Amino acid sequence: MNRVWDTPGGIHPPANKRQSLTLPIGYPKLPERLVVPLIQHIGEHCIACVTIGQQVLKGELIGVVDGALGTSVHAPSSGIVSAIEARPVGHQSGSLAPCIEILTDGLERWVSRPKTRDYRQLAPSQLLERIAQSGICGLGGAGFPTATKLTFNGAVPISTIIINATECEPYVTADESLMRERADEIIAGIGIIALLYDNTPRLVIGIEETKPEACAALLAASHASAIEIVQIPSKYPSGGERQLIYTLTGKEVPSGRIPASIGILCINVATTYAIKRAIIDGEPLISRVVTVTGKACGTQRNYQTLIGTPVQHLLDHSGLDDSRLSKLIMGGPMIGFDLPYASVPVVKTSYCILAPDASELAPTAPERACIRCGFCAEVCPVSLLPQQLLWHAKTADHQRLEEHNLFDCIECGACAYVCPSHIPLVQYYRASKGEIDAARADKANARQARQRFEFHQLRLARLEREKNQRRKARRAAAGSNPSPSSRIKAPKASIMRLSSADIIAAAQGRTTEKKPTAEQTLNKLRRNVSTLQMRLEHAERRLAAAAGETADKQNSLRATAEDARQKLHRGEQRLTEQYH
Ligand code: SF4
Ligand code: SF4
Structure with missing residues (x-):
């Protein structure tokens, strides 16, 4: 029997899972149009590698990674690329992102799929390359690119790989249905991950004890392997990465560090299934x-x-x-x-x-003032002080927020769930994190600009020094050879050889060299839109929270929100124009 450790806080909301588990996994009919965003998770945007009107096959690469942190995207079905443009994507602000639209042809014609039954013959680097090429990211939520995660190595080698099979959030049963029906493929995916490490790490599946059918299926599929399956008590959020690591190992991931820093990797169970499909069946991640x-x-x-x-x-x-x-x-x-x-x-x-009705989830109640009941602190699984964070978020006190470890907040929503004042605490924290990130980026940009300026100054000083040295050398040479023709006329002649057309061409050349590429401009505009979205969200929240404030204060906040909205609108327009 494996020991498990209890984490602080947590809540026990109604599970509401049974209703979506009465039927096996279904297959909806093929949509007429599929809209594939070029950014779907943490990391960089992809760049479209297809053109409008191009015929694509199911599984064909349509977007390539732009930057070190990202995953490629593939056509989910065969058809014709009918648009490449900014469209609304899944974000509460209704923000736009560049997308590729495919008009499906209903034929589901696959691109060639390199199936590999003897994957054990592949080197770890080849397996990682295939995982990266298949566009796999973590399917549990944030979507960190999996190939990058699997290459993490801290000061200590990876000794434990935890497969997160908890799925502790109410209503959600996607992973549970996968475990019940496709346990063999999940176990095969875990076996592939184990091949990436020389020292054969400990492989542990952490699953809540409220999932007996899924647990039985995993046990049956893993009977001949070294994989441990550990059942843990059901509590929300037991599936948070740091919470699950502590529950299964008793080890705490230090604040601001990643699990690899203590030799642990944590991977979602659906991600292991996607790895199996990619390596053994040759299928990129085109469905979930x-x-x-x-x-x-x-x-x-x-x-x-x-x-x-x-x-x-x-x-x-x-x-x-x-x-x-x-x-x-x-x-x-x-x-x-x-x-x-x-x-x-x-x-x-x-x-x-x-899609709940009012009996399940009532429309959001109006936010009231904090009554300092402390319920939020009792349930926080990270032992933060949510009401203090709220206070500092409202006053935009970034220093205090960081001192109170805002970035350790896993945005689980447990604090908001118990808050009797219906304060959308997580929304405040998300907005503050966005603001701090934007401020850090601004600071980094300012630092880079200062470094560029200082470098420029140093360069000017060096050129001046060199000029003086050359002048001294010429004077010294003139002392030994006083012929005026060799000292004065030669440079003059070289200046005279430059025509005005040459000077203009040289200036134009310098301007062209400095001009950013279209890609750099696009990335800059995307960053700008993302920052403006966060600013708008924050401004709207401040306005919504100002119901009890004076009319002047409300008007001022309204003007700030309107200004932010207009700036976002202009930013999105510029992004759309640049995209075309
Ligand atoms: S639960 Fe809500 S009302 Fe109570 S202290 Fe926390 S933020 Fe304030
Ligand atoms: S959302 Fe953050 S502050 Fe609130 S309970 Fe979860 S971890 Fe704690």
Whole structure:
């Protein structure tokens, strides 16, 4: 019997999982159009490598990684590229991102798939290359590029790999259905990961004890392997990376560090399944299991869903009754966010679409003032002080927020769940993190600009020094050879050889050299839009929270929000123009 350690805090909300597990994983009909965003997770945007009108096959590469941290994207079905443009994507601000739209032809014609039954013959570097080329990122939420994660190595070698099979958020059953039905492939994926390490790390699957069917399936599939399966008590958020590591090993990941720094990697169970499909079946990540649930749906079920499928298509397939819909959430009720449009596509990190009626999730109640009850601190799994964080977030005191370890907050929403004042605490924390990140980026840019300036000054000083040295040398030479013709006339002649056309051409050349490339401009505009979105969100939140303030204060906040909205609009316009 493996020992488990108890984590602080946590809550026990109603699970609401059974309703989406009564049917096996389904397959929605093929949408007429698939919209594949070129950014779907943490990391850099992809660059489209197809053109409008181009025929593509299922699984064909359509977006290549632009930068060290990113994953490529592939056509989820065969068809024709009908648009490459900015479209709304799954974000509560309804923000735009560059997307590739594919008009499907219904034939599902695959690109050639390099199936590898003897994958044990492949070197770790070849396996990693295939994982990277298959566009796999973590499917548990944040979507960190998997090939990058698997190459992490801290001061200590990786000694334990934890497979996160907890799926502790209410309503969500995508991983559980996968474990019940495809345990063999999950175990094969874990076996592939183990091949990447020389020292054969300890392999542990952490699963909640409330999933007996999934646990039995994994046990049956792993009976001949060295994989340990450890059942842990059910509590939200037991599946947070740091929480699960502590529960299974008793080790704490130091603040500001990653698990690899203590020799541990944590990988979501659906990601191991995607690795198996990529290496053994030669399939890139073009679909994932998505839970579609909530009482407004006629059928609550898990679907193997193509990336790029519009959420509305999934809801229609599930028999959504619009009149019952209380809100539409992408993700679960704790971590998810309200979707402004149902037209946005499913992406690699979309694990749940929740369409509850008012009896399940009432519309968000108005926020009231904090009454300092302390309930939020009692449930925080990271032992933070949520009410203090709230206070400093409202006053935009970044220094205090960092001192109170804002970045250790895993945004689990447990504090907001118990808050009697209905304060959307996580939204405040997310906005503050965005502001701090933006401020850090500004600071880094300012530092770079200062370094560039200082370098320029040093260069000017060096040139001046060299000029003086040359002048002294010429004088010294003149002392030994006083002939005026050799000392004065030669440089004059060389100046005379430059025509005005030459001077203009040289100046133009220097200007062209300094001009940023289209790609650099696009990246800069994307960063700008993302910063402006965060500023708008923060301004709107401050305005919403100012209900009890004076009219002057409210007007001032309203003007700030309007200004932020207009700046975002202009930023998005510039991005769209540059994109074309
Ligand atoms: S639970 Fe809400 S009201 Fe209570 S201390 Fe925390 S933020 Fe304030
Ligand atoms: S959202 Fe952050 S502050 Fe709130 S309980 Fe979770 S970890 Fe703690």
